[in-house]
Amino acid sequence: MEEDKTLYIAGMKSQSLVDEPGYTVAMIYLQGCNLDCGFCHNSSLIPMFTAKSKKTSIAQLLEKLEDNFLIDGVIFTGGEPTLQQNLLHFVKALSEKYKVIGVDTNGTNPKLLAEVSPFVTRIAMDVKCAFEYYEKVVGKKVDLEKIKASIDFLCKRSRESGRVEFRMVYAPPVISIEDVMAVAEYLSLKGFTGKFKSYFVIQQYIPSDGVREDRRKLYQTMIFDKLQIIAQNVKKYGIPVAIRCQEKGYFIID
Numbered sequence: 482m483e484e485d486k487t488l489y490i491a492g493m494k495s496q497s498l499v500d501e502p503g504y505t506v507a508m509i510y511l512q513g514c515n516l517d518c519g520f521c522h523n524s525s526l527i528p529m530f531t532a533k534s535k536k537t538s539i540a541q542l543l544e545k546l547e548d549n550f551l552i553d554g555v556i557f558t559g560g561e562p563t564l565q566q567n568l569l570h571f572v573k574a575l576s577e578k579y580k581v582i583g584v585d586t587n588g589t590n591p592k593l594l595a596e597v598s599p600f601v602t603r604i605a606m607d608v609k610c611a612f613e614y615y616e617k618v619v620g621k622k623v624d625l626e627k628i629k630a631s632i633d634f635l636c637k638r639s640r641e642s643g644r645v646e647f648r649m650v651y652a653p654p655v656i657s658i659e660d661v662m663a664v665a666e667y668l669s670l671k672g673f674t675g676k677f678k679s680y681f682v683i684q685q686y687i688p689s690d691g692v693r694e695d696r697r698k699l700y701q702t703m704i705f706d707k708l709q710i711i712a713q714n715v716k717k718y719g720i721p722v723a724i725r726c727q728e729k730g731y732f733i734i735d
C-alpha cells in the first residue's frame with residue numbers, strides 16, 4: 482500500500498445516509514475548486530488552501546476511518562476532488578478495504594476521472610446548465626470540451642462498467658427548465674443508461690449557510706411537486722431520472 486501520498490482535506494463527516502442510497506458512507510471533503518458557482522453550498526471549500534485544510538496521508542485517513550465500524554465506504558467530495566492528482570492513490574488504497582467508493586466531480590478533469598473509474602463504485606458529476614450559459618453560471622472560464630469529454634466518458638461507464646450520477650441543481654431563475662431539458666437531451670444523445678443504478682438527479686436548491694450570503698437569495702427553492710413535474714417531462718428523453726430534495730430525500734421517478 483502506498484502511504485506517502487497526501488491530499489488537502491478540509492474535513493470529514495463520519496456518517497451519511499443520504500449521499501449514496503442504500504449505504505452508510507463517510508464523506509471526505511477535499512479543499513479547493515476551480516469553479517465558483519453562485520449556488521455552491523460548500524463555498525468555504527473553493528480556495529485551494531486555507532488554515533483549516535490539512536495535508537493528510539493515506540495512512541492517516543485510514544486511521545481516522547478505523548473506528549467507524551458502521552460505514553460501507555467513503556465518498557470523496559469537495560471542493561473539486563480531481564484537482565488533486567493523488568486522489569488516484571487514495572481511491573486505489575481505500576477500494577481494497579471498502580465496498581463503496583465514490584467520487585463527486587464538476588467534470589473539468591476527464592483524464593483523472595478515467596484513471597479513478599476502475600477503482601470506484603460510483604462517480605457523480607454535476608452538470609450546471611445548458612452549455613451556452615456555463616461560464617456565467619460557474620463564474621469562471623471553463624474548457625467545455627473537457628466537460629463534454631467527462632460526460633461522454635461517464636455515459637460510456639453507465640453502459641459498460643459502473644454506476645454514474647449526473648446531478649443538476651434546479652435553481653430558477655438562473656437555472657431554468659430549458660437548461661434541465663437541454664442537459665437531459667444531451668445525455669440521451671450520448672447514450673446515458675440506467676444500468677448499474679445510474680440516474681440523472683434533479684436536485685433542489687437549498688439556501689443553506691454554506692451558500693455565500695450575498696448570493697443565497699438569487700435562486701428559488703422549488704417544492705417537490707414542481708420538481709416531480711419537471712422530472713416526468715425529462716423522462717421523455719428515455720433516461721433514468723431521480724430527485725433529491727428535503728421533503729422526500731432520494732426519490733426515483735418510475
Ligand code: SF4
Nearest residue numbers: 514516518521560587
Ligand atoms: S463545482 Fe461544486 S464545489 Fe466547485 S464551486 Fe461549483 S458547486 Fe462549489
